[in-house]
Amino acid sequence: GGFAPAWWGHAGTKQLRVVALAVDWAHVLAVTAWVGGLAALIWLAVRHRDVALAQPVLRFSRLAGWALAAVLATGVANTLFGMDDPAQLTDTTWGRLVLAKLAVLAALAWLGQRQRERVVPRLSSGADPQAARRAFRSIALAEVGLMIVGLGLATTMASGIPADAEASARIQSIAVAFGDGQINATVDPAAAGSNYLHLYVLDDVGMQRDDVTDPAVTFESAGTTVDSDLLGAGPGHWIAPAVILPTPGTWRVRVTATVAGQPTSASGAITVR
DSSP states (O other), rough: OOTTHHHSSGGSSSSSSSHHHHHHHHHHHHHHHHHHHHHHHHHHHHHOSSSOOOOHHHHHHHHHHHHHHHHHHHHHHHHHOOOTTTTTHHHHHHHHHHHHHHHHHHHEEEEEEEIIIIIIHHHHOOHHHHHHHHHHHHHHHHHHHHHHHHHHHHHHHHSSOOHHHHHTTEEEEEEETTTTTTEEEESOSSSEEEEEEEEEEEETTBOOOEEEEEEEEEEEEEEEEEEEEOOOTTTTTEEEEEEESSEEEEEEEEEEEEEEEEEEEEEEEEEEE
């Protein structure tokens, strides 16, 4: 049915399922009212040339304003359901599709305002009605074209991976034994270039240790060695905000530290895109 995308799309996978589905339904209803109303007006303008368009266009303009507000509000809500970091708007494919949809929406808003300010007064005045109808049709058809683009972007988003899942999937991590506990190291986005490193040193029950000194992390691949400038971020937790891995491929990660007075080391491998 008309609400099927809300059931099989991303809204059905979220923890706040009822809220997400309600937002999705409201989004679909607003888009349907907007697209359907515009299509009806174009059909009226083309098939019934003797019918005055001023009042129908003015009424639809008010409806379109409310539909625009609803589409924007529900679109923002859907975006928040699909990402957990503003940087994902530019760092992920799904986020860039959101920005493209926003650009389409802004263009539609501009065309709608132009229709209301320039075309509706001409339709109401009755002066040169044929020219006024042609102006209406031109802008309305441009709106339809943009709506088709927007629906295509929405379809691509519905069948794609949300930004939060895409960002999570590209993170590489290692978890290996380290003394009587273990280390967890994550590299984000695990791509050639600058990466963000998190290093956690845990005890035998998974708690972050406070008896670790002199931690060091090095990356090695094909004769290239990259050292990390670690910064303390809390007990048993260090970060390196800018680890430059110059080439894609398999990198061996070596971690050394002194744990409870004992030199300790471990290593693992990550794949860099």
